[in-house]
Amino acid sequence: MINVAVMGHGTVGSGVVEVLLKNHDSIAKKAGEEINIKYVLDLREFPDSPLHDRFVKDFSIIEKDPAVKVVVECMGGLHPAYDFVKACLLAGKSVATSNKELVAEKGAELLRIAKDKNVNFLFEASVGGGIPIIRPLNQCLAANEVYEIAGILNGTTNFILSKMIHEQMSFDDALALAQKLGYAERDPSADIEGADACRKICILASLAFGKHVYPNQVHTEGITKITLEDVEYASNYGGVVKLLGRVKKLDDGRLSVMVSPAIVERSGQLAGVEDVFNAILVRGDAIGDVVFYGRGAGKLPTASAVVADVIDCAKHVNRRKLLFWEDKAEGYIADYLEVPTRFYVRLSAQKPMETLAAIREEFGEVQRLSRPGAPDDELAFVTGEGPEGELRSKLDVLKKQGAQVLGMIRLCDY
Template sequence: MKIGLMGLGTVGTGVVHLIDQNGRNIEKKIGEKIEIKKILVKDPNKKRTPLAEGKITFNAEDILEDEEIDVVVEVMGKEHPALEYITKALQKGKHVVTANKEVIAKHGKELIKLATEKKVHLLYEASVGGGIPIIRPLKQCLAANKIYEIKGILNGTTNYILTEMKEKGLDFDDVLKDAQQKGYAEADPTDDIEGFDAARKLAILCMLAFNKFVLPEKIYTKGISFISKSDIQYAEEMGYTIKLLAYARIDEKERLEAWVHPVMIRKTNPLNGVNGVFNAILVDGNAVGEVMFYGQGAGMMPTASAVVADIMDVKNHIVIQNGCEEVDLIPIEDTFSKYYIRLIAFDRPGVMSKITGVLGNKGISLLSVVQKGSLGETAEIVLVTHIANTGKVLEALKEIEELKEVEKIESVIKVRED
């Protein structure tokens, strides 16, 4: 089996090394040797693994037009030109394996349709959860189930930051710098810390679990950049841990709810023990109940493991292509949740009654109200609501922020008891 590898960064290098190290084992399992014939790179001056010697090309057509290449493996990242290369490879009748979550999340529906028309395979296990096997189980092992709900930690960078803030009592900015120095966060970490990466992965899971196609930009997304060590501490005092949760469910009317948001979860929640750069995904099916997939969500070898497994599946023909229908999401304003709210208000008589009055007028009752201490002329106030309509909470927060007695709303975090 001859493959063309597009990209020789972290994941691409991992793929080259894994095929070299485990080549004999792989050949025994699929009855055929995998040979990397050509490798597409951009930078002619970058130092490469010696295993790539004699295979390097700077022209994508050398792979796309080569009739001997059976499988195109795209590990370049970014939407363009990866989308164009994947599309052309499928049109040429080549199988495609990709780790590109952005391309699959945004264009998966039409690419799957094209692959089906051309009778070739499009595989993307590495696009969600790195080395965690989740896409294959959803397509095969859990295929007989009706999936009701998916929730999980889908981004290792944000999970590492929140874990370090909790365990070491550090500020967000300090942990982010540490994560960048250790290679856990990009130089521009926006996609990770603002939740966009998790939203793309969630869109792919919705496509597979519920047969519903939704663009990632339509998923309500809130990141973790506003979270302070005070929020971490207060969560701990109340018996919670803060995680960036990706959540999706199908309701009784077959409507889809999907969002990415910081959430306070109980210490008894299985996701509480998922720390550092690890990811975990909980899937709830009507026959199997709740199952959890756990492991490293990124990194050279875990992601390469998923990519090479997909290449092997092309040979083994273990592939199920799904069509899916486009769907409108349940508006975030129509969902319900408990909320933790931390705000700074001027320390004057009657301020608390004005804040609680706004919430009461919106039909929002409070589980607890705590003044955490004076900060000179201001005081820090922490409120936790009972389950409330999110739209009413957002309306109330807008009114509270406009009160002259309130300086700033610092944090708004979902609270879940399950």
């Protein structure tokens, strides 16, 4: 029998308890051992829980109980989650967490401690909720040189964009609807500003390329500036707007990592991912493109991923899974302004003919886009490829000539 402690009895934590109880027998079979929840750590009272007599409020009870071999962390946030997880690892307990902020900010350090202590630190649920991605990336695709990952990593923003694309709902209305349906928090900034997707791409980049990428190293843009006009032009181009987290290994060995809205072609593999669904595309030298698709959040999907980690921890007591990355390296992340890209640009031009001439001057022949009912002073086009900084300098020339940039979105080939 393996004794487990669950820290945090919120949405995911209570889901973990539910899955462990409901599928108790089949989980025991797969783990090779019965899994027993010895403690649940939460400051709140849950008198109706079937485990109500196992709730504790004092973390040190878990830390000091040598019978607890595996600890589940579903508290969220950095503190005290980080302190508790670190203490558990140092005490020789394996940890499974769903906490993306924790892994994105402290992964390298915690993986190092786990290695030193010969225990496991697993986090399948931290990216993509219930979608299996960490283990496939680490194991199934191990024979590949992965060179690129791109994903729709945030369900809330994908829901909002889906409503904008298919129902011409404004950003504000779509956000309000997402909040009403419980898909967005009352303070939605971590979703709509891209921080959530940023943490997830950091984890994927760290795992795939072996060195920690921290959120503050990643250029991150959310979807708050996307308008229905942009969505319409994207459609005229033959694409849809998605919020993508992406990482690519450059020829010089550095990584380009970014979170931003992107226009992907309608026939692409990420274009059809709608509503709150997530999808992660992995490009490897042998495998080509592989896509993992499913619900990226939600109580039971996320809980099931955490429990899969618990099963793995139970199967690997005193043995380590080879899941590891080094701490960050200097000069490892390329400045996003150096990285080649293409842009869709929407301008307001007081003198459209002159601006058009200037566009040709700066960008050469560009693909013009149109939308029904566009004002006469509006121009939209897609640029050729160039380092982002250069493209932005060219736009600055247009701005100096009186054009106003109303929207710009990168183009991606996923």
